[in-house]
Amino acid sequence: MGARSAVLLGLGILAAFLLHLAIGTGLFSLQEVLRGLFSGPPGQDAAPEQVVVWTLRLPRAVAALATGAALAMSGSALQALFRNPLAEPYILGISSGAAVGGVLATITGIEAAAGSHGTFLAAFASAILCMALVLLYARTRVGISTHTLLIAGVTLGTFLWALVTLLLTVGGADANRILFWLLGSFVGADWSRVATVGGVTALGGVALFALSRPLTLFAVGEETASTLGVGVERLKWWTLLTASALAASAVSAFGIIGFVGMFVPHLARRFFGASVSVSLPAAAVLGGAVMLVADLLAQRLLPGREINVGVLTALMAAPFLLLVARRRAL
Numbered sequence: 001m002g003a004r005s006a007v008l009l010g011l012g013i014l015a016a017f018l019l020h021l022a023i024g025t026g027l028f029s030l031q032e033v034l035r036g037l038f039s040g041p042p043g044q045d046a047a048p049e050q051v052v053v054w055t056l057r058l059p060r061a062v063a064a065l066a067t068g069a070a071l072a073m074s075g076s077a078l079q080a081l082f083r084n085p086l087a088e089p090y091i092l093g094i095s096s097g098a099a100v101g102g103v104l105a106t107i108t109g110i111e112a113a114a115g116s117h118g119t120f121l122a123a124f125a126s127a128i129l130c131m132a133l134v135l136l137y138a139r140t141r142v143g144i145s146t147h148t149l150l151i152a153g154v155t156l157g158t159f160l161w162a163l164v165t166l167l168l169t170v171g172g173a174d175a176n177r178i179l180f181w182l183l184g185s186f187v188g189a190d191w192s193r194v195a196t197v198g199g200v201t202a203l204g205g206v207a208l209f210a211l212s213r214p215l216t217l218f219a220v221g222e223e224t225a226s227t228l229g230v231g232v233e234r235l236k237w238w239t240l241l242t243a244s245a246l247a248a249s250a251v252s253a254f255g256i257i258g259f260v261g262m263f264v265p266h267l268a269r270r271f272f273g274a275s276v277s278v279s280l281p282a283a284a285v286l287g288g289a290v291m292l293v294a295d296l297l298a299q300r301l302l303p304g305r306e307i308n309v310g311v312l313t314a315l316m317a318a319p320f321l322l323l324v325a326r327r328r329a330l
Contacts, residue, residue, distance in 0.1 A: 009286070012289055013292070023296055028049050028053075035047070036049035036050040036053035036054070037054075037058070042055065059194050060186045062194050063186050063197065063254060064186055064294075066197045066198040067186075068290055069205065069284040069287050070250045071261040072265060073204065074204075074247045075088045075260070077242070077280070078240075078261075080215040080216070081240070085265075089244070089246070091157075092244065093134055093152075093153045094247045094248055094251065095157070095247070095251050095256045095258075096157040096158075096160035098248055098252050099251075100160050100163055100167070101123040102181060102182075102252065103167045105119040117192070120193065127244070127247070128245070130160065134156055138152055144237070181255045183311055184255035184308050184310025184311075186309060200245060201250075204245055205284060207242045208246075211239060211276075212277035213276070215235070218232065219276070255310060257310040258310055259318070262321065264290055265279065268283035291313075
C-alpha cells in the first residue's frame with residue numbers, strides 16, 4: 001500500500017467517523033462534536049453534546065468500526081484460503097450458529113437473567129460449536145478438505161436457519177425483538193460489548209496478519225505453498241479458527257450483518273493489491289468505513305425510524321456482487 005493510498009484511506013475513515021458522530025438521529029455541528037469528544041466522559045454538569053457523544057454515539061461508532069473490521073478481515077482471510085472472491089464468513093454456518101444461541105438465550109430466559117452478556121456468550125458459544133462441528137466433519141486423514149468444509153457449512157447453516165424459524169414461532173411475543181437483532185443493529189451498543197468485540201477484533205487481526213505471508217502463497221495454490229515451506233494444514237486450522245472467532249464475536253454482539261465480509265475484501269484487493277499483508281489491513285479499514293456509512297444511513301434514511309444495518313449492507317452489496325459474478329462468468 002503506497003503512502004498516498006494509506007493517507008487517503010485514513011482520511012476517509014476519519015471523515016466517516018466524524019460524520020457518524022455529528023449526524024446520528026439528530027444534528028450537531030462539527031465544532032460541537034469535537035468539543036463534546038475532547039471534553040471527556042460526561043460529569044454532573046456536562047453539556048448536552050458531551051452526554052450524547054460519549055454515552056450514545058461514540059460507543060455506537062466504535063462498535064460499527066470494530067464490527068466492520070472484524071467481518072472484513074474474516075472474509076479476506078477466508079477468500080485467500082478458499083481462493084474464491086465470493087467466499088465470506090457466514091458460508092461456514094457461523095451466523096446461523098450464533099443465531100440459534102442468541103434465540104435460545106432469549107426464549108429460555110438467559111437474557112432476562114444475565115442481560116446482554118448472557119445473549120452474547122450463548123450466541124458466541126453456539127457459533128464456535130457450529131464451526132467446530134463443520135471442521136470435524138471436513139477433517140480427513142490427510143487434513144482438512146476445503147470442498148467438504150463448504151458443503152458441511154452450507155448444509156449445517158441451512159438446518160440451523162430452519163431451527164431458528166421454528167424457535168421464532170415458539171418465541172411468540174419475543175419474535176419481533178429477536179428478528180430485529182437477527183437483522184443486525186447497533187442500537188443500544190454499550191462500552192462493555194464494544195470492549196469485547198474490539199478486543200477480539202484486535203487480537204484476531206494481529207493473528208491473521210501474522211499469517212498473511214503464508215496466506216498469500218496459499219492463494220496462489222496449495223501445492224505451491226507447500227513446496228515453498230508453508231505448513232498447509234496448520235495454516236488452514238489457524239485461519240479458520242481465527243476467522244470464525246472474528247465473525248462469531250461480531251454476530252453475537254450486533255446480529256447478522258451480511259455481505260460486508262464478502263465485498264469489502266474484494267474492494268481491498270482491487271485497489272491495494274492481492275498481497276494479504278496489504279489487503280488485510282486495507283480491508284479492515286474499508287470494512288469499518290463501510291459499516292459507519294451503512295449505520296449512518298440506517299439512522300437517517302427514514303425520518304423517525306431506523307432501518308436494520310444488515311438490510312442496508314445487503315442492499316449496498318447485492319448489485320456489486322452480481323457484477324463480480326457476471327465478470328467471472330465472461
